[in-house]
Every structure is written in structure tokens, then in C-alpha cells.
Amino acid sequence: MRFHLMFLLLGPALSVAGEVKRPRGVSPSNQQFYDETKPFTCFDGSKTIPLDRVNDDYCDCKDASDEPGTSACPNGHFHCGNTGFKASYISSSRVNDGICDCCDATDEYNSGTGCENTCRELGKKERGILLKMTEVAKEGLKVKQQLIEKASKIKEEKKKKLDELRELKSLIENKMKVLKTAKEKAELPENEAKEKHQQAWKELTRAKQEGARAVVAFNELDKNGDGFVSVVEIQAHSELDGDEDDIFSEMEAQVILGGSSKIDLEYFQDLVWRNIKNEYKTEDDVEAYSESWDELDNSNLEEDYHDEDEEVDNEDDSEVSVGKPSESKTDTNYENMPDYDEETQALIVAAEDARDQFITVESSLQDTKDAIRNLEKELSMDFGQNDEFAYMFGKCYEVTNEYVYRLCPFEKIIQKLKQGGSETNLGTWHSWAGPEGNKYSAMKYDGGRACWQGPNRSTTVKLSCGKETVVTSCTEPSRCDYLMEMQTPAVCKEPQELAIEHDEL
Incomplete structure (x- = not known):
């Protein structure tokens, strides 16, 4: 037989006429649902039961709304009134479990546990904490207002600064255009003068190199070391035979020597060398030529095919590729190049001055752009509703x-x-x-x-x-x-x- 408990209340009935009485464990916001003049309907609407079955220690509603003051429903919640402190909810399973969870001890009404009401003591302590927090909030709010005012002022100053920087950027860019034109104008004669000087040095260097090469060739041709190059010594270099008829006659050799039978170094350098330098092979050239042919012969032996026509073609191509060594490029040593003349140095100084002015303004423009970018970034950032951060x-x-x-x-x-x-x-x-x-x-x-x-x-x-x-x-x-x-x-x-x-x- 089901045992029905009496209608349980947290305290005495309210004296106000028409006020709905509140069962144990019910919060003030929910008391309207427990009208003693009507049956009780579960909050989820699943069932309606007589009011005397509320808090009867039997769970009728799936949502536990019929047992707010007992532990019958595992999913229920008990409301602690905690007068003098702050109200709270605990799980219904903790009702009458021998442990005081509510500071007003209302959760242990039937466990025999001697719980003291500590709500007023806790409330006093809580009020002290809240009072301190309130004082901090008041003082912090004063500081916050100062921060907002300062931020607003600084923001306006930075906006003004940004406008000034943008205007300055435009002026610098215009100045750069003028300086760039001046720089290019100054660099043109500078480059022409430097190129002329370097070309002269290059030609001088080439002449010296040709002179040195002529001495080497003369000494190589002068086999007997008598200080002269003779017709016979010229004939020893068949590559100098211009008609390539395989007959290098004495007369042909004598023509190369300018009609003389033998010539000295000075004559060779001045008149002969320039006519034969492109055909003449030094001993190093001949050695390199021979090594090239040896390498070509060895590579031909390793080919997998020996078609006669292809061998002829390859031989012809190889002869062309080996050929006569080309004249080496002139090695101009600019470290040893003499100083520029006064006129060129004056042009260089003028151009350097124009470059320095341009670089200075260019650096100033970059600094201005960086400052603009940083200010734009800062002004676009979200520093709070009133820039308080x-x-x-x-x-x-x-x-x-x-x-x-x-x-x-x-x-x-x-x-x-x-x-x-x-x-x-x-x-x-x-x-x-x-x-x-x-x-x-x-x-x-x-x-x-x-x-x-x-x-x-x-x-x-x-x-x-x-x-x-x-x-x-x-x-x-x-x-x-x-x-x-x-x-x-x-x-x-x-x-x-x-x-x-x-x-x-």
C-alpha cells in the first residue's frame, strides 16, 4: 500500500491572501505550479497527479518535478532557500544523506543529522568579499574612464599624425622624382667617362698581352736563339702557309717576313705579328690540339656503330670542333687600372652626390611608409568598445x-x-x-x-x-x-x- 506524506513546507504559510504555499525543495519561481487547490501536473506534461502525491517519496514524474523535497527521483533537484546567504540547488540524491549541503540545513530535515544554520555567517563573509570587489570595481572604473579619455585623445593625435605622414609621403615621392632625374642625368656622363677610361685601359692591357704573346711567339720561332727569325724558322710552322697547298715555299715564308730573309724582335712585333697571330700556333696550342685528337680517337673506338659514312661525317665534324684554338678573351685587371683623370673624377663626385641625395630621400620615404603602415595597423585594431585596451x-x-x-x-x-x-x-x-x-x-x-x-x-x-x-x-x-x-x-x-x-x- 502506498504511503502518502503530508504536504511539506519550508516554513510557515505565507500570510498574504491567495499566495500559493511552497512544498519543501521548491524554488520561489516554481511555487505557482504547486497550487493546493489543484492537482499537480508534471512539468513535462506527461502526467497529472493529486497534490498529496507531491513529496511522497515516490517518483511519479519522469522529470522528477513531483519530488522536489525527497531523494526519490535520481534526476531531481532540491532548492536550498539559504536565507541570509544565496539560494542554490543540490541533487536530490543528497537529500537526507547525513551530510549538510544547504547552509540552512533544510536538506537534512529527516536524517537526524544535527546541522547548524550557517547562512548568516556565510552571507556576512560573502558581503565582505562583495564589498571589497565593489570598491575595486569603483576604483578600477575610475581608472578605466581615464584610460578611455586618454585613448580617445591619443587616437585623434595619431589620426592627425597619419594625415601628416601621408602628406609628407606625397612630398617625398615628388622630391624623389626630381632627384632621380638629377641622378640619372649625373650618372650618364659619369658612366660614359668611366667606360671610356676602362676601354682605354682594356686596349692598353690587350696591347701589352699581344706584345707579350708576340715575344713568346718570336722566342718559339727563333729556334737557334740568335735573336732573329729566319725564313727557315717560319717554314717550320706550316699553319702559316696561307694558300694551304701543302707546299710552304721559301718565297711564301719570305713574304710573311716582309721580304727579308730574317727579322729582329722589334720588326716582328711591329709588322709581322699582327698578320700571323690568328694562324700561329704556340707550342701549347699544338700540344692541346694533339691531345684533342687523341681524346677524339679514343672516343671513336668506344662507339657501338661503325658506319663508314657516319665515320667520315664524324671525322669532319670533329676536325671542325677541334680546329684552331680561338684567341682567349682579354683579361683586364681593373685593380691595377690607373686612377681616373680629374675631369672623370669630378663627374664621379657629382654623380655620387646625386646618388647620396636620392638614397637619403629614398630611405626617408621607406621610414615614412613604415610609420604609416604601423599607424594604420594600430588604428584598425579592436581595442575594446571605447578603446579601453x-x-x-x-x-x-x-x-x-x-x-x-x-x-x-x-x-x-x-x-x-x-x-x-x-x-x-x-x-x-x-x-x-x-x-x-x-x-x-x-x-x-x-x-x-x-x-x-x-x-x-x-x-x-x-x-x-x-x-x-x-x-x-x-x-x-x-x-x-x-x-x-x-x-x-x-x-x-x-x-x-x-x-x-x-x-x-
Whole structure:
């Protein structure tokens, strides 16, 4: 037989006429559903039962709404009135379990546990904490207003500065055009004079090299070392036979020597060498020529095919490719080149002066562009609803435990050992990360240094009201995911009236 408990109340019935009495464990906001003049309907609408079956220690409703004051329903919740402190809910399973969960002891009404009502003591302590928080909020709010006013003033100054820089940039660009034209105008005669000087030096160097080569050739031709090159000695170099009839006659050799039977070095250099230098082969040229033929013969022996026509063609091509060694390029040593003449040096000085002026203005333009870019970036950043966080930009704040953590708002967060050493990036600025309606209560920094065989490090910075800006802690709740807490006046709000939630019974 089912045992029905009496209708249980937290306290005496209310004296106000028509007020609905509240069963044990029911919050004031739900008392309207427990009208003693009507049957009770489960909150989910699944069942309607007589009112005397509410709090009868038997779970009739699936949503546990019929047993707010007992532990009959595992999914139920008991409302602690906690007069003098703040109301709360506990799981129905904790009702009459011998442990006092409500500070007013209403959850242990039938367990025989001697619970003291500690609500007023807790409320007093809570009020003290709230009072301190209120004072901090008031002082922080004053600082916040100052920050907002200062940020507004600085922002206007920076906007004005940005306009000035943009105007300056335009002026510098115009000046650069003029200086660029002047520079190019000064460089033209400079380059022509330098090229003329270098060409003269190159020709002189070439003449010296040709003279040295002529001496080498003369000494090679002068086999008997008598200081003269004779017809016979010329005939020994068949490559000088101009008609290529395989007959290098004495008369042909004598023609090369200008009609003489023998000539000295001076005559050879002045008149003969320029006519034979392209055909003449030094002993080194002949040796190289022979080695080329030897290499060609060896390579031909390794071919996999021996077609006669192809062998002839290859032989012809090889002869062309080996041929007569081409004249080597002139090696002009500019380190030993003589100084420029006074006129050229004057042109160089003028051009260098024009270049210096252009480079100076060009550097100034780059600095101005950098300043514009930095200002544009700063002015476009989200520093809060009223720019209250703008004061943090460009600053860094530290907290130390086993490591030193440095937060540079809107830039990055780094970690380093106390004794120094390399730094570890815990994330760079990404976005505000607070909940909807309060997004400026948290910051997100991601893309930090990758953990060993893990993700990239990231950090969430939770912000709370404080009179000063200070990082209070940094922990690592999960691997590579850090949590930093920071106090700042920028999040302080107008404090509400000091009050502790409680039931008015």
C-alpha cells in the first residue's frame, strides 16, 4: 500500500491572501505550479497527479518535478532557500544523506543529522568579499574612464599624425622624382667617362698581352736563339702557309717576313705579328690540339656503330670542333687600372652626390611608409568598445612561477627559464575570445611553437577587474594549451547594488 506524506513546507504559510504555499525543495519561481487547490501536473506534461502525491517519496514524474523535497527521483533537484546567504540547488540524491549541503540545513530535515544554520555567517563573509570587489570595481572604473579619455585623445593625435605622414609621403615621392632625374642625368656622363677610361685601359692591357704573346711567339720561332727569325724558322710552322697547298715555299715564308730573309724582335712585333697571330700556333696550342685528337680517337673506338659514312661525317665534324684554338678573351685587371683623370673624377663626385641625395630621400620615404603602415595597423585594431585596451599596445607584462611568462597584448606570449636561455612562443595574437555579449573578457593567442609530437601551443588570457594591470597566473590545464589570468581596469563595470540572493519567507 502506498504511503502518502503530508504536504511539506519550508516554513510557515505565507500570510498574504491567495499566495500559493511552497512544498519543501521548491524554488520561489516554481511555487505557482504547486497550487493546493489543484492537482499537480508534471512539468513535462506527461502526467497529472493529486497534490498529496507531491513529496511522497515516490517518483511519479519522469522529470522528477513531483519530488522536489525527497531523494526519490535520481534526476531531481532540491532548492536550498539559504536565507541570509544565496539560494542554490543540490541533487536530490543528497537529500537526507547525513551530510549538510544547504547552509540552512533544510536538506537534512529527516536524517537526524544535527546541522547548524550557517547562512548568516556565510552571507556576512560573502558581503565582505562583495564589498571589497565593489570598491575595486569603483576604483578600477575610475581608472578605466581615464584610460578611455586618454585613448580617445591619443587616437585623434595619431589620426592627425597619419594625415601628416601621408602628406609628407606625397612630398617625398615628388622630391624623389626630381632627384632621380638629377641622378640619372649625373650618372650618364659619369658612366660614359668611366667606360671610356676602362676601354682605354682594356686596349692598353690587350696591347701589352699581344706584345707579350708576340715575344713568346718570336722566342718559339727563333729556334737557334740568335735573336732573329729566319725564313727557315717560319717554314717550320706550316699553319702559316696561307694558300694551304701543302707546299710552304721559301718565297711564301719570305713574304710573311716582309721580304727579308730574317727579322729582329722589334720588326716582328711591329709588322709581322699582327698578320700571323690568328694562324700561329704556340707550342701549347699544338700540344692541346694533339691531345684533342687523341681524346677524339679514343672516343671513336668506344662507339657501338661503325658506319663508314657516319665515320667520315664524324671525322669532319670533329676536325671542325677541334680546329684552331680561338684567341682567349682579354683579361683586364681593373685593380691595377690607373686612377681616373680629374675631369672623370669630378663627374664621379657629382654623380655620387646625386646618388647620396636620392638614397637619403629614398630611405626617408621607406621610414615614412613604415610609420604609416604601423599607424594604420594600430588604428584598425579592436581595442575594446571605447578603446579601453589601447593602453596595453606596445607593452609587456610578466608573471613568474617555475618559468617566466611574458604577455605582450595584441602581439604574443612567450615562456622562458628563470635563468634565461631561449624563448618559447606560446601563441601570437588572434582575437577576442569571450562569450557572446562579453567578448572582451578573454583573449586568444595561437600558432605558437609546436609541442614535441603534439599541436602548436596556444594560450587563453582571462581578464578580470583590477585597479592595476597585472598578470596573476599562468597554468597549463591541458598539454600545449595554456591559461593566463590577468587583472585590468579595462574590464571593470559599474558595480551593482550589494545584495545576497535569498528567499523571502
